[in-house]
Amino acid sequence: MTLPRPTDGELSILRVLWSLGPSTVRQVHEVLMKDRDLGYTTVLKMLQVMTEKGLVTRDERERTHVYASAQTEGQTQRTLVEDLLGRAFGGSALKLMVQALASGQASQEELREIRRLLDQKEG
Amino acid sequence: MTLPRPTDGELSILRVLWSLGPSTVRQVHEVLMKDRDLGYTTVLKMLQVMTEKGLVTRDERERTHVYASAQTEGQTQRTLVEDLLGRAFGGSALKLMVQALASGQASQEELREIRRLLDQKEG
DNA sequence: ATGTTTCAACGAAAGATTTCGTACTACCTC
DNA sequence: GAGGTAGTACGAAATCTTTCGTTGAAACAT
Numbered sequence: 001m002t003l004p005r006p007t008d009g010e011l012s013i014l015r016v017l018w019s020l021g022p023s024t025v026r027q028v029h030e031v032l033m034k035d036r037d038l039g040y041t042t043v044l045k046m047l048q049v050m051t052e053k054g055l056v057t058r059d060e061r062e063r064t065h066v067y068a069s070a071q072t073e074g075q076t077q078r079t080l081v082e083d084l085l086g087r088a089f090g091g092s093a094l095k096l097m098v099q100a101l102a103s104g105q106a107s108q109e110e111l112r113e114i115r116r117l118l119d120q121k122e123g
Numbered sequence: 124m125t126l127p128r129p130t131d132g133e134l135s136i137l138r139v140l141w142s143l144g145p146s147t148v149r150q151v152h153e154v155l156m157k158d159r160d161l162g163y164t165t166v167l168k169m170l171q172v173m174t175e176k177g178l179v180t181r182d183e184r185e186r187t188h189v190y191a192s193a194q195t196e197g198q199t200q201r202t203l204v205e206d207l208l209g210r211a212f213g214g215s216a217l218k219l220m221v222q223a224l225a226s227g228q229a230s231q232e233e234l235r236e237i238r239r240l241l242d243q244k245e246g
Numbered sequence: 247a248t249g250t251t252t253c254a255a256c257g258a259a260a261g262a263t264t265t266c267g268t269a270c271t272a273c274c275t276c
Numbered sequence: 277g278a279g280g281t282a283g284t285a286c287g288a289a290a291t292c293t294t295t296c297g298t299t300g301a302a303a304c305a306t
Binding site for chain 3: 164165
């Protein structure tokens with residue numbers, strides 16, 4: 001079974017779970033509140049919906065439930081990139097990388113790292 | 124003024140406009156019908172909504188209106204990549220490129236092309 | 247044991263997206 | 277000019293997402 005693409009809101013929750021590890025609603029809520037104002041029950045509801053979708057798992061053994069991302073950060077990123085490749089780049093990984101480079105957010109060190117990856121892949 | 128991120132449906136229409144150039148509803152509809160079944164008025168409505176959002180422009184001089192993407196393919200791709208970088212990759216272009224490479228959809232030739240870009244950027 | 251705090255569940259409202267039916271207008275053909 | 281064809285506009289239904297109020301239960305504190 002393949003998971004649905006997370007929405008923007010869902011992704012912001014997943015990012016918290018990846019950084020904190022398995023967390024309670026309260027913990028997620030506290031982190032999200034740093035960025036924007038939103039109610040506790042909003043986060044709770046979203047996590048409930050995400051549980052139904054299979055995006056997160058829920059540990060209900062304690063009264064205070066603990067949520068965890070169902071997929072690793074890398075797995076999700078991989079899916080999102082492939083999705084974007086298909087939807088906006090006609091499958092061309094090259095074009096996508098060109099735009100990523102053009103965004104100018106890569107440091108010198110990252111550029112070297114990418115070169116290393118290319119060497120490895122090209123052989 | 125900055126344009127909103129196109130939805131999936133909107134992006135599929137933009138892709139047609141980029142490939143055909145300025146087009147009528149009928150032309151867009153015909154292309155989209157190759158992939159999936161959807162009504163003529165659905166496409167019309169979407170283009171009307173997209174006009175309001177500013178994603179496309181509409182030439183109304185003739186009775187049959189002609190729609191064109193408000194941004195080039197490259198501009199839109201750039202925006203989408205930056206958006207994804209921010210939402211899912213914590214701004215790390217490196218991680219995004221790693222996933223793009225890992226998706227394995229890049230040919231030998233494309234890999235060389237990327238290397239050329241790196242040279243240009245780094246050197 | 248009573249009151250306070252913490253939590254999950256539920257339902258519902260508001261907004262956005264996708265879809266199309268219906269209606270109305272312009273043009274074209276005979 | 278009557279009837280068909282091709283087009284736009286409008287509105288509304290269906291679905292999904294985001295948001296939160298309210299309720300009731302559990303845990304805790306005094």
